[in-house]
Amino acid sequence: GDSVTQMEGPVTLSEEAFLTINCTYTATGYPSLFWYVQYPGEGLQLLLKATKADDKGSNKGFEATYRKETTSFHLEKGSVQVSDSAVYFCALLNTGFQKLVFGTGTRLLVSP
Amino acid sequence: DAMVIQNPRYQVTQFGKPVTLSCSQTLNHNVMYWYQQKSSQAPKLLFHYYDKDFNNEADTPDNFQSRRPNTSFCFLDIRSPGLGDAAMYLCATSRETSGAAFFGQGTRLTVV
Secondary structure: OOEEEEOOOOEEEEOOOOEEEOEEEEOOOOOEEEEEEEOOOOOEEEEEEEOOOOOEEEEOOEEEEOEOOOOEOOEEEOOOOHHHOEEEEEEEEEOOOOEEEEOOOEEEEEEO | OOOEEEEOOEEEEOOOOOEEEEEEEOOOOOEEEEEEEOOOOOOEEEEEEEOOEEEEOOOOOOOEEEEOOOOOEEEEEEOOOOHHHOEEEEEEEEOOOOOOEEEOOOEEEEEO
16 A cells, blocks of 8 residues: 655754755555644644655745655755754655555754 | 634543544535544544545544534544543545645544
8 A cells, every 4th residue: 555654753953954854655656745744732734745756845945856766755954943843744645545644754853 | 814623622531421523624625534643653544524425444443433514514523532542633624636635733632
């Protein structure tokens, strides 16, 4: 079945450091890919998405490129802030099945 | 403006006492999901509605039921909550073609 694998956390960075959180997927067909962010005690917020190969999703300085050849969707940000501290979930949607499949989440901790 | 609203944000129930969590949406999305999220874990899909069609995950306990009386509302009923059902419950909606799911803020359920 479809699955998403994320790097384990926590990822600990200093403010203004470069961020990469790895995500790879296994899916039949051509899924859409997403990054969601969850702040403590809150629901998930959509951060960015990409619906086909080579698409780049971007939002709030975060970027991820849909790489079909490597089945990856790594999240990057050039300069993190303390306010970026949260848990980040990579997810895929295989529209034929109408449900999101999440990775296990990666906690990001940014210190001043 | 909240688009997916979950009530209440926090719910305390007694062991074995039925409890209902509610979700409403203003997005007119045809798909609604219920996820269970335990601490430091990925959200786990319990079931979803595609319009009025109910889709139960194979491993969702019978203790969990759902109702969707109309497009805007969806309820999660836990018939006899156990201590292991304490979790954050997340409602989400999506429009089939876009696939991006929008989440509510969640209801944190405590079982005493």
